[in-house]
Amino acid sequence: MSITRLTSSQLSVLFRRATFSYPKAYLHQTNVFRQNKEAAQDSPEILAQSSHLNSNPLDVSNKAPVKNAKSKIPLAHSKYESSKYELPKWKEALGELVIRAFRLDMDRVRAGPVAGSYYYKICKDQGLQYEDEPLSETAKYFYEDLKLPRTFSQWFQITVLHEWMLFVRMRAMPFKYGKNYQQKLVDRTFSDIELRLFEEMKVNSGRIADQYLKDFNTQLRGAVFAYDEGFATDDPTLATAVWRNLFGGRKNIDMLHLESVVRYIHSQLYVLSRLSDREFATGKFKFVPPGVKVEKLTAQQEEELKAKTVAKYEALDKDPKTLPSERSKLSYTN
């Protein structure tokens, strides 16, 4: 068994230790962001629902639903990625020993396939839908409120939008780690899509699957470029990028839907910008559901939040009992 395997399995344990239950999805920040009672009446989802236009977009998707795979896909259902998987104690101890003995750079290890897997999963889940399954809460926003067609390529566009938001945060990390986070996220995306094309979309020919993959790759590059341009310039440009990519250039677009997505993007980026490198690197981020309003922090709340984070990680760094795999040199003050 290779070192990477050991350490990465070890890390999935580490990720799990952080509590990811829904109400505390984005950690200690949640309470701060959601303290306003008005939040219940105001969110990107409600904004999209409030439209009276009742537009009926043309569905030219040729009715190709995403089917549930008969046999479970190995990559997506690996036992190492199940939230219930516990590493045997002796493996855990050996892993820690290896990290200590070879002084492995845990930040680099963490930036590898583990982070790719974790961050890919949260992007993938946003728009994931199957023909015979009810839609999840976030998927309802995309397919029902925004009236997007329920197809595989639409799912890909939704996933790309979320991946791009993570890219924006990853660029702000130290270069050698941030680049690796991005790379592994993309690697993971395409290895999963390849499997899903065969298992779920029933593509039988490898050549055709390759063509699709190349096409998805082009879409990814185009979308990331367009969103980057929109992020760096102004909202009209961002809205245009959303219209071209997420909405597929729909002619009778409801402007409220566009506004809602622009708002959704900015609120996610805002939450991302308030996370320190250390928190983001150790997987302490989840997308805010579209039905939740992100409250802007006051200067005082921001101070408190920072102080809390600093205290938490200072204690962790000083504690001699902290396992080598939990250590990190990434900044927690930014």
Place this chain on the structure above:
Amino acid sequence: MSSPQTVRDSAKKLVNLLEKYPKDRIPHLVSFKDVQISRFRRVAGLPNLDDAGNSVKEKKPSLDEIKSIINRTSGPLGLNKEMLAKIQNKVLNEKFTEESINEQVRALSTITTNKFRNYYNVGDKLHKPAGNPSYYQRLIDTIEGKKTETMFTAMRTVLFGK
């Protein structure tokens, strides 16, 4: 198109907003601005303009043309009838009420005034990312043609990633 005066006035507002919309920095297959302007000009009862600024009359197909299309194939132009009916129903006859079109105006002006960008201000942490501070600046410079990449800078990006 017979829509009430109030709807037409709001549609004119939308057209004005869209005309102030920034032009695409690089040409794409479709332009949001152009597509939406022609959509709302129709609602506003204004004639659509071509590139030179002359109004384009919408050509309605003559009876002979329709007959020829119907007789030629069972599914004219390779589209099935169901799809054609859908297109007829859903794209051409967009019905706006006063309420819904005013919502459109409000939503579009929220976008054009950068309301959410300013409200959820992410600051320099994301706009000048620590790992690659000049990333967005280089991107914009290249799009606008201010500064093109030289062989040296291009190779540097390939080799070192930034």
